[in-house]
Amino acid sequence: MMTRYSIDFVVQMLNASIFHVSFPALLIPLVKWYGYPNDSSLFQAAAAYGILLYVFKILLSFHDRKQRTSGKVDWEDEVVLITGGASGVGYLLAEMLAIRHITVVVLDILPVKTALDIDSYICDISNPEDIARVAKEIREDIGEPTILVNNAGIVNGKSILDLSIEDIKRTMDVNFMGQAWTVKEFLPDMIKNDHGHIITVSSAMGIMAAPMIEANLENKSTTADYSASKAAAKAFHEGLESEIKYVYKTPGVKTTLVCCGKIGTSMFSGVKERFPFWTPTLEPLEVVRHIIESMEERRGRNQVMLPFFVNFVPLVSILPIWIGDLATRLCGADNAMESFVAGSGKGEERESIKVVDATAEALAQDESKKDI
Numbered sequence: 001m002m003t004r005y006s007i008d009f010v011v012q013m014l015n016a017s018i019f020h021v022s023f024p025a026l027l028i029p030l031v032k033w034y035g036y037p038n039d040s041s042l043f044q045a046a047a048a049y050g051i052l053l054y055v056f057k058i059l060l061s062f063h064d065r066k067q068r069t070s071g072k073v074d075w076e077d078e079v080v081l082i083t084g085g086a087s088g089v090g091y092l093l094a095e096m097l098a099i100r101h102i103t104v105v106v107l108d109i110l111p112v113k114t115a116l117d118i119d120s121y122i123c124d125i126s127n128p129e130d131i132a133r134v135a136k137e138i139r140e141d142i143g144e145p146t147i148l149v150n151n152a153g154i155v156n157g158k159s160i161l162d163l164s165i166e167d168i169k170r171t172m173d174v175n176f177m178g179q180a181w182t183v184k185e186f187l188p189d190m191i192k193n194d195h196g197h198i199i200t201v202s203s204a205m206g207i208m209a210a211p212m213i214e215a216n217l218e219n220k221s222t223t224a225d226y227s228a229s230k231a232a233a234k235a236f237h238e239g240l241e242s243e244i245k246y247v248y249k250t251p252g253v254k255t256t257l258v259c260c261g262k263i264g265t266s267m268f269s270g271v272k273e274r275f276p277f278w279t280p281t282l283e284p285l286e287v288v289r290h291i292i293e294s295m296e297e298r299r300g301r302n303q304v305m306l307p308f309f310v311n312f313v314p315l316v317s318i319l320p321i322w323i324g325d326l327a328t329r330l331c332g333a334d335n336a337m338e339s340f341v342a343g344s345g346k347g348e349e350r351e352s353i354k355v356v357d358a359t360a361e362a363l364a365q366d367e368s369k370k371d372i
Contacts, residue, residue: 006280008307021057024050064299073197073296079103080295081138081145083125083182084152085118086110089201089263093149093288094118105138105145107131107182108152125152125178126170128185135185144189147197147295150179150233155226168225175229180236187253191244194252197295200237201258204310206230208317208324234259241301256294256302260287261310280307 084090085106098116112120123134190196209227
């Protein structure tokens with residue numbers, strides 16, 4: 001799944017080797033076997049590394065246990081609603097859940113074309129009245145959604161001066177306001193039952209626009225409105241988390257914030273990175289796997305940051321501006337949009353049933369490994 005020519009693959013290998021909990025148990029006896037006494041600097045370094053690693057793993061285990069307050073999800077009681085599920089990541093997520101016979105509902109301006117059991121409703125999520133209309137139908141036909149995945153999004157790829165007022169309004173309405181309307185519609189029942197999960201799909205550009213894709217005035221392509229809408233969605237999600245915890249006091253309602261770099265769908269078709277080793281393009285399935293894991297584990301105030309470099313974007317955003325400019329040039333964000341191909345992206349990422357079956361088998365294998 002992860003390309004071996006990326007920093008993410010290197011980190012994955014390190015986690016499976018020198019950062020694995022069993023590594024000190026092999027390292028320290030090996031040092032002794034080579035004849036180094038207990039007072040040698042090499043033996044003491046190996047012992048110190050083992051202690052630090054174990055302390056870190058214990059703290060990480062406590063953190064994970066604190067987040068998992070209610071056990072894993074019981075899929076028989078769940079209804080998953082996905083916005084923007086007719087294409088891209090939303091479509092793949094819907095099919096991966098439907099393959100496992102999980103009740104899935106999709107809201108999109110286009111119908112979902114699939115052979116699987118997915119309930120699809122035509123809905124413009126930027127219109128709160130349309131959401132209320134469809135929500136009534138969903139409750140009558142299927143039941144109350146318990147997991148809300150706010151995934152719908154659009155991108156214009158124009159410079160600020162080339163963006164029309166309607167372009168900006170549409171981006172904000174779909175990428176941010178639509179998420180607010182769906183939360184207002186479906187959150188009350190989650191609070192009432194103290195059970196639910198809201199997943200907000202934001203973006204690394206919602207944290208800091210420059211390290212991902214910066215304006216290229218020569219080609220008149222930028223993502224200023226997209227970044228603004230994703231930043232608004234992220235801030236709204238963080239405010240929502242605080243209200244769920246301190247105002248409504250419903251620990252059974254979980255939240256997950258998804259901030260990813262470039263995903264290999266047609267939304268950013270043609271966009272290229274200067275150094276893909278550091279900023280690799282994500283496979284849609286990789287994102288879907290992490291979203292499903294967040295649903296299953298029901299972690300409280302969870303975050304999905306992909307790929308690896310996204311974890312450092314918040315740090316870069318608070319450092320001096322010249323460091324941000326340097327990061328922009330190093331990852332190629334200063335000219336990444338030169339090859340951007342504008343388009344709706346609808347329908348271009350739909351996977352065949354054979355591909356979905358193969359990915360489902362991969363997921364099943366991963367789950368069996370976890371059980372072991």
